[in-house]
Amino acid sequence: xxxxARRGQRTTSRADVLPSPNIWYYPDTYELENRxxxxxxxxxxxxxxxxxxxxxxxxDVGCGDGFHLPRFAEAGxxxxxxxxxxxxxxxxxxxxxxxxxxxxxxxxxxxxPVPDASVDVVxxxxxxxxxxxxxxxxxxxxxxxxxxGALAIVDLDVxxxxxxxxxxxxxxxxxxxxxxxxxxxxGFRCRRVxxxxxxxxxxxxxxxxxxxxxxxxxxxAIEDVxxxxxxxxxxxxxxxxxxxxRVLVRDKPTGLVLPGHSSSSSSSxxxxxxxx
Numbered sequence: 001x002x003x004x005a006r007r008g009q010r011t012t013s014r015a016d017v018l019p020s021p022n023i024w025y026y027p028d029t030y031e032l033e034n035r036x037x038x039x040x041x042x043x044x045x046x047x048x049x050x051x052x053x054x055x056x057x058x059x060d061v062g063c064g065d066g067f068h069l070p071r072f073a074e075a076g077x078x079x080x081x082x083x084x085x086x087x088x089x090x091x092x093x094x095x096x097x098x099x100x101x102x103x104x105x106x107x108x109x110x111x112x113p114v115p116d117a118s119v120d121v122v123x124x125x126x127x128x129x130x131x132x133x134x135x136x137x138x139x140x141x142x143x144x145x146x147x148x149g150a151l152a153i154v155d156l157d158v159x160x161x162x163x164x165x166x167x168x169x170x171x172x173x174x175x176x177x178x179x180x181x182x183x184x185x186x187g188f189r190c191r192r193v194x195x196x197x198x199x200x201x202x203x204x205x206x207x208x209x210x211x212x213x214x215x216x217x218x219x220x221a222i223e224d225v226x227x228x229x230x231x232x233x234x235x236x237x238x239x240x241x242x243x244x245x246r247v248l249v250r251d252k253p254t255g256l257v258l259p260g261h262s263s264s265s266s267s268s269x270x271x272x273x274x275x276x
């Protein structure tokens with residue numbers, strides 16, 4: 001068991017954490033994956049429209065080795081990365097060296113090591129796509145958000161093609177419709193985005209797909225991409241893969257939410273102490 005010993009902050013243990021099967025064990029290959037993802041910025045444009053962070057305090061849950069922290073730091077007032085895996089914490093700290101507005105803390109989604117109501121935006125990428133079971137993390141995100149803040153979850157859309165087809169082959173019990181229903185019931189609005197992944201060569205493409213899928217499914221995925229890209233295998237254009245995402249956003253109310261009203265809607269009322 002390990003704990004975060006920071007005054008006024010919560011503690012966590014390894015029992016809170018599920019190891020990531022890719023970045024924990026293959027961080028260099030995952031760096032290739034991060035650089036290949038969303039090369040045209042489609043996800044970022046949706047995030048900026050749904051929960052702008054200019055001049056605000058941002059927290060990135062499960063930040064890994066900090067790949068997204070510098071992007072948030074370009075416009076955010078302050079940025080905190082939270083990551084449970086110590087080797088990734090060290091890599092993230094190295095990445096943001098020289099960025100005075102960014103710090104990296106060791107912690108989990110269920111026990112974020114910051115005070116209540118201390119940030120404006122909580123961002124979590126590819127962390128909650130199984131839906132049911134992540135309620136402790138959602139509650140913890142609400143705890144650290146200020147009233148009027150937003151929780152933004154970027155997850156893979158397992159109903160999309162072709163990436164979703166490969167995921168479903170490895171996760172036959174995964175029910176995309178049930179997961180969508182879960183987040184809808186939790187008060188999230190959803191925008192679906194098709195982002196483009198681009199790899200410079202077949203070797204990088206194969207390396208990334210092999211840390212994301214079982215060997216059999218990875219072989220199938222590599223074959224699909226090579227076929228779909230056709231003659232690009234012989235040219236400098238590289239290899240592209242369309243990948244579907246869901247951008248899920250829930251706003252924290254600025255007042256008391258009445259029974260029967262969604263916590264993410266504007267149907268909330270502020271009650272002063274004199275009327276409570």
